[in-house]
Amino acid sequence: MILHLTGTPNPKQELFFAARARHIAYGGARGGGKSWAMRRKFVLLAFRYPNLRLLLLRRTLPELNENHVLPLQRELNGAVTYQATQRAFLFPNGSRIKLGYCDREADVFQYQGQEYDVIGLEEATHFTETQMQFLTTCNRSVRSDFTPRMYYTCNPGGVGHAWVKRLFIDRDYRNGERAEDYVFIPARITDNPVLLKSNPQYLVTLGNLPEHLRKAFLDGNWDVLEGQYFREFDRSRHVVSPTGLPKEWKRFRAMDWGYNDPCCVLWFAVAPEGKLFVYRELYLRRTLSSEIARQVKELTGNERIAYTVASPDAWQRRGLKGAEGESIAEVFSKNGVPLLAADNARVPGWQRVREALAEAPDGTPELRIFETCRNLIRTLPMLTFDARNCEDVGDACEDHAPEALRYGLMSRPRPLPPEKRKQPYRYDPLRAVPEARPGFRGL
Ligand SMILES: Nc1ncnc2c1ncn2[C@@H]1O[C@H](COP(=O)(O)OP(=O)(O)OP(=O)(O)O)[C@@H](O)[C@H]1O
Ligand SMILES: [Mg+2]
Numbered sequence: 126m127i128l129h130l131t132g133t134p135n136p137k138q139e140l141f142f143a144a145r146a147r148h149i150a151y152g153g154a155r156g157g158g159k160s161w162a163m164r165r166k167f168v169l170l171a172f173r174y175p176n177l178r179l180l181l182l183r184r185t186l187p188e189l190n191e192n193h194v195l196p197l198q199r200e201l202n203g204a205v206t207y208q209a210t211q212r213a214f215l216f217p218n219g220s221r222i223k224l225g226y227c228d229r230e231a232d233v234f235q236y237q238g239q240e241y242d243v244i245g246l247e248e249a250t251h252f253t254e255t256q257m258q259f260l261t262t263c264n265r266s267v268r269s270d271f272t273p274r275m276y277y278t279c280n281p282g283g284v285g286h287a288w289v290k291r292l293f294i295d296r297d298y299r300n301g302e303r304a305e306d307y308v309f310i311p312a313r314i315t316d317n318p319v320l321l322k323s324n325p326q327y328l329v330t331l332g333n334l335p336e337h338l339r340k341a342f343l344d345g346n347w348d349v350l351e352g353q354y355f356r357e358f359d360r361s362r363h364v365v366s367p368t369g370l371p372k373e374w375k376r377f378r379a380m381d382w383g384y385n386d387p388c389c390v391l392w393f394a395v396a397p398e399g400k401l402f403v404y405r406e407l408y409l410r411r412t413l414s415s416e417i418a419r420q421v422k423e424l425t426g427n428e429r430i431a432y433t434v435a436s437p438d439a440w441q442r443r444g445l446k447g448a449e450g451e452s453i454a455e456v457f458s459k460n461g462v463p464l465l466a467a468d469n470a471r472v473p474g475w476q477r478v479r480e481a482l483a484e485a486p487d488g489t490p491e492l493r494i495f496e497t498c499r500n501l502i503r504t505l506p507m508l509t510f511d512a513r514n515c516e517d518v519g520d521a522c523e524d525h526a527p528e529a530l531r532y533g534l535m536s537r538p539r540p541l542p543p544e545k546r547k548q549p550y551r552y553d554p555l556r557a558v559p560e561a562r563p564g565f566r567g568l
Contacts, residue, residue, distance in 0.1 A: 129202045137316045138162040147306040149291045152279035153345025156320050157312030159278035160192050163245050179222045180241040184251040189226045218346035230476045233259045242266040245276040281341040282356045287510050293542055294347045334428040354518050357482040367495045370394045378433040379533030381525045382453050389525040393533050406498040414453045414480035418460035434467035434536045467532035472516045474531040501526035
């Protein structure tokens with residue numbers, strides 16, 4: 126059996142291979158050969174140290190398969206056993222490379238109590254700081270010939286932009302983090318002659334990007350994308366022209382109450398396969414709750430609405446003029462719009478929005494927005510990270526429509542991960558005919 130470990134590392138990849146720090150990041154521009162280097166380093170380590178335990182992670186399963194499982198299978202060419210159920214490569218010397226993904230925030234907890242000598246985060250800026258910190262606790266070793274190491278590859282932008290930039294670019298250390306533990310190797314596409322030769326058009330494509338993306342992806346500039354919270358939002362994928370939605374689809378509403386600040390109400394429809402459409406918005410400032418309730422009813426017409434969730438402040442008694450000390454929720458209820466208190470967990474809620482915007486396995490996002498919902502479309506991409514809590518949205522943002530979106534999404538069950546989704550029905554004679562089932566003992 127011959128390994129297909131072809132290629133010679135370029136000088137930056139050599140630096141990546143040679144680094145020995147506790148945390149080693151290789152990042153910046155697109156196409157520099159980061160994923161190649163990560164895969165190759167993992168294979169080299171696995172061969173070099175017997176019984177080494179390595180974990181290589183990406184945020185989603187399709188990315189993991191495309192970027193690592195398939196290339197590793199090709200490169201290792203059967204010389205290493207691949208256990209498909211475990212998604213693990215078992216080396217003849219006892220080393221093991223496990224591949225995994227952490228689609229949801231909580232998916233990292235599946236690694237609780239496990240120990241890995243080496244952990245790699247591919248596209249580290251797609252991971253949250255909490256996920257990274259938790260994974261660091263699994264990166265430990267009892268061996269004397271190897272000290273645990275974390276490897277990161279990354280491009281600017283994404284949910285983890287802030288922590289990657291803080292640790293590896295700004296080198297701003299806190300709470301016992303030590304500067305000498307962090308090494309950053311900047312990547313440039315011009316470092317990768319293989320790609321430039323095989324696909325010269327790629328450089329032109331990067332050069333033609335809008336300025337901020339070009340600076341980030343071609344020049345590896347970490348400042349331009351700083352802050353944007355939902356980098357996943359993409360008009361061409363998430364915004365659609367209004368169409369008539371089938372009457373039988375489930376519908377519900379979500380509201381972020383406000384008087385001096387705008388009040389935003391969103392209408393949602395659920396397609397049978399679980400995809401969501403935000404198909405209407407109401408965005409009003411300095412309007413009494415009774416008037417908003419009236420407009421909500423009027424706009425809804427004869428659509429059947431299952432429920433309306435609202436921000437918890439709708440239950441405070443404010444004594445607003447016209448509300449006579451009643452809570453906003455009571456006023457809405459009296460005016461024919463009963464409200465349910467929304468789940469107001471902020472970080473999980475934003476994470477839920479992020480999941481709904483992300484590419485689903487079928488190539489379309491879970492959430493789409495009618496282009497008539499102008500304020501939601503305007504403000505969602507304007508949200509920025511909170512400077513103090515890099516997993517939350519900053520409180521200076523105009524976030525009323527995104528908050529209503531978050532409440533709406535949190536009122537829905539989460540879609541199942543791909544491997545738990547029901548498989549399409551297939552006729553199976555062994556199931557259809559009782560006599561044919563194993564162990565059948567008569568009717
Ligand atoms: N040293 C090398 N020898 C041979 N091929 C290489 C080498 N380095 C990278 N490549 C090839 O160049 C292409 C781009 O590399 P890779 O996917 O690793 O880049 P990347 O920096 O991870 O890109 P992205 O930023 O898009 O994630 C791939 O086809 C990869 O196999
Ligand atoms: Mg890559």
